[in-house]
Amino acid sequence: xxxxxxxxxxxxxxxxxxxxxxxxxxxxxxxxxxxxxxxxxxxxxxxxxxxxxxxxxxxxxxxxxxxxxxxxxxxxxxxxxxxxxxxxxxxxxxxxxxxxxxxxxxxxxxxxxxxxxxxxxxxxxxxxxxxxxxxxxxxxxxxxxxxxxxxxxxxxxxxxxxxxxxxxxxxxxxxxxxxxxxxxxxxxxxxxxxxxxxxxxxxxxxxxxxxxxxxxxxxxxxxxxxxxxxxxxxxxxxxxxxxxxxxxxxxxxxxxxxxxxxxxxxxxxxxxxxxxxxxxxxxxxxxxxxxxxxxxxxxxxxxxxxxxxxxxxxxxxxxxxxxxxxxxxxxxxxxxxxxxxxxxxxxxxxxxxxxxxxxxxxxxxxxxxxxxxxxxxxxxxxxxxxxxxxxxxxxxxxxxxxxxxxxxxxxxxxxxxxxxxxxxxxxxxxxxxxxxxxxxxxxxxxxxxxxxxxxxxxxxxxxxxxxxxxxxxxxx
Amino acid sequence: xxxxxxxxxxxxxxxxxxxxxxxxxxxxxxxxxxxxxxxxxxxxxxxxxxxxxxxxxxxxxxxxxxxxxxxxxxxxxxxxxxxxxxxxxxxxxxxxxxxxxxxxxxxxxxxxxxxxxxxxxxxxxxxxxxxxxxxxxxxxxxxxxxxxxxxxxxxxxxxxxxxxxxxxxxxxxxxxxxxxxxxxxxxxxxxxxxxxxxxx
Numbered sequence: 121x122x123x124x125x126x127x128x129x130x131x132x133x134x135x136x137x138x139x140x141x142x143x144x145x146x147x148x149x150x151x152x153x154x155x156x157x158x159x160x161x162x163x164x165x166x167x168x169x170x171x172x173x174x175x176x177x178x179x180x181x182x183x184x185x186x187x188x189x190x191x192x193x194x195x196x197x198x199x200x201x202x203x204x205x206x207x208x209x210x211x212x213x214x215x216x217x218x219x220x221x222x223x224x225x226x227x228x229x230x231x232x233x234x235x236x237x238x239x240x241x242x243x244x245x246x247x248x249x250x251x252x253x254x255x256x257x258x259x260x261x262x263x264x265x266x267x268x269x270x271x272x273x274x275x276x277x278x279x280x281x282x283x284x285x286x287x288x289x290x291x292x293x294x295x296x297x298x299x300x301x302x303x304x305x306x307x308x309x310x311x312x313x314x315x316x317x318x319x320x321x322x323x324x325x326x327x328x329x330x331x332x333x334x335x336x337x338x339x340x341x342x343x344x345x346x347x348x349x350x351x352x353x354x355x356x357x358x359x360x361x362x363x364x365x366x367x368x369x370x371x372x373x374x375x376x377x378x379x380x381x382x383x384x385x386x387x388x389x390x391x392x393x394x395x396x397x398x399x400x401x402x403x404x405x406x407x408x409x410x411x412x413x414x415x416x417x418x419x420x421x422x423x424x425x426x427x428x429x430x431x432x433x434x435x436x437x438x439x440x441x442x443x444x445x446x447x448x449x450x451x452x453x454x455x456x457x458x459x460x461x462x463x464x465x466x467x468x469x470x471x472x473x474x475x476x477x478x479x480x481x482x483x484x485x486x487x488x489x490x491x492x493x494x495x496x497x498x499x500x501x502x503x504x505x506x507x508x509x510x511x512x513x514x515x516x517x518x519x520x521x522x523x524x525x526x527x528x529x530x531x532x533x534x535x536x537x538x539x540x541x542x543x544x545x546x547x548x549x550x551x552x553x554x555x556x557x558x559x560x561x562x563x564x565x566x567x568x569x570x571x572x573x574x575x576x577x578x579x580x581x582x583x584x585x586x587x588x589x590x591x592x593x594x595x596x
Numbered sequence: 597x598x599x600x601x602x603x604x605x606x607x608x609x610x611x612x613x614x615x616x617x618x619x620x621x622x623x624x625x626x627x628x629x630x631x632x633x634x635x636x637x638x639x640x641x642x643x644x645x646x647x648x649x650x651x652x653x654x655x656x657x658x659x660x661x662x663x664x665x666x667x668x669x670x671x672x673x674x675x676x677x678x679x680x681x682x683x684x685x686x687x688x689x690x691x692x693x694x695x696x697x698x699x700x701x702x703x704x705x706x707x708x709x710x711x712x713x714x715x716x717x718x719x720x721x722x723x724x725x726x727x728x729x730x731x732x733x734x735x736x737x738x739x740x741x742x743x744x745x746x747x748x749x750x751x752x753x754x755x756x757x758x759x760x761x762x763x764x765x766x767x768x769x770x771x772x773x774x775x776x777x778x779x780x781x782x783x784x785x786x787x788x789x790x791x792x793x794x795x796x
Contacts, residue, residue, distance in 0.1 A: 543624065
């Protein structure tokens, strides 16, 4: 009997159901669990209190990222430099202690492999196509760029996965975002996902898992796919997926945790069966015209507040929804912007190139290509480049990218989440603007009173050079 | 988890749409290694504005929060649920919730009640002056003015909330099924959940 055509999501889901209950809830097996210092202490505390072990420490990988300062971690003689913030230091120490007590693999802050958890997973080959991957962080959707079903969970679920290697879940609805045509030169994966979120809204994907389909994604690098899937959560979808293909396999082969030898061949054979079957149905479908997308920036305090760089700040009255009008008014007040103002006239004082969205080697190359031979504008007070991992940092230095940034007046930092959420000392001052390659422009996200404009790495570099939001195509 | 059957009393008429978890509890409060005390940081940015609903003595100790669409979007931080609990809030009413927040709320014994927009607007109006009652067993929200709104909740979640069940303990009782799954996968797709070690 021919089986019903299934989507990529449905195939991964079906392979992971341990038990299906009458009410439709499923006990789902989790193949990979990434752990960081912020959302795990209370989970370990509960395990300890109940005397419960970690079921599969081998499928768990811990790395500190959110709290770490991005300044030097060791002095000239190799001694660890203590972390000034006592609470951060305490949380980082708790991760080290908990992973040691429960026998979990731990990448130390001074190790070359350390980095942002969502950069580390793919880079280490820990994240694999067809796997279920979770982490106590909403940007876990990132790993969907490899064709994994990856999503963020809360701390109670972290505890549940540590103890049982499973989660109780109800199946999500499926949503297809089909991008037709090709991206124009100078338009990147980041511009594309910002544009998509602008179209579907921050609740557009709620209850759904998005599959990104179309030639644009087939021709996109793994880094680009990770950027797109990373921000699925900003469109309300808990997970985003791109079907695994040769590009994915080439990226993964030989990485430390990727299967080897015969196991690799078996894995590839299975991964090739995962693509959505012809005729499979999605619960929701959105079609996007790639050619119409320009380099995109945000004007407000929600990731759906996007506009092409050539555009103007919208008037709150231009929105049909009354709630959105009110939100837009509050956003404009917070952002210090006026309706009708050209985005390319907006001056910025800070630039942040980094985060799990845009800190991989390709992102740094794109930023360096724009900035090479130029210098940051005088009104740009603070501009930092934070590589996603120690390995990205090493690679960038081997290519001389660090020298390009520092020659231009940008600071070259140690890896971590940094100014994306400003839990560490990297903050944007109140009332100042930041051209940021991160994922959220929420009120206070980059520091109290900070005003964030989300952009691609190339656009952030362009803003650093001119001191205002700038169409990068004018510089290339 | 504490069992929950009924939540009644004053409701904070917040009403804002797209309340993200950065608004509920900003990142600098996430450095704690315990669940307690986060109420002090809850809605910090909103509370900087004089006349905000959270500091209005009228709503002091209110166990219910009413908000707009897409409540709890953004970061997965469970600290948002802990902060609400620490404020004494055990029920949030909104037209819709983010997927992650609704899971976190449930796991901490917070009742997330989704109602149609016009019913939420009616409750926002009433909450300014009068109490509201939420009955989980009968799945209703009622007001002193004869309003009676029915809400939908997943039967499994309802059962767990009513009984205050520990989900980890319940799943551990199914250990044999999980082990059977692992054995089956070790044959079928060993590279997924088989023993994992890094290449030398």
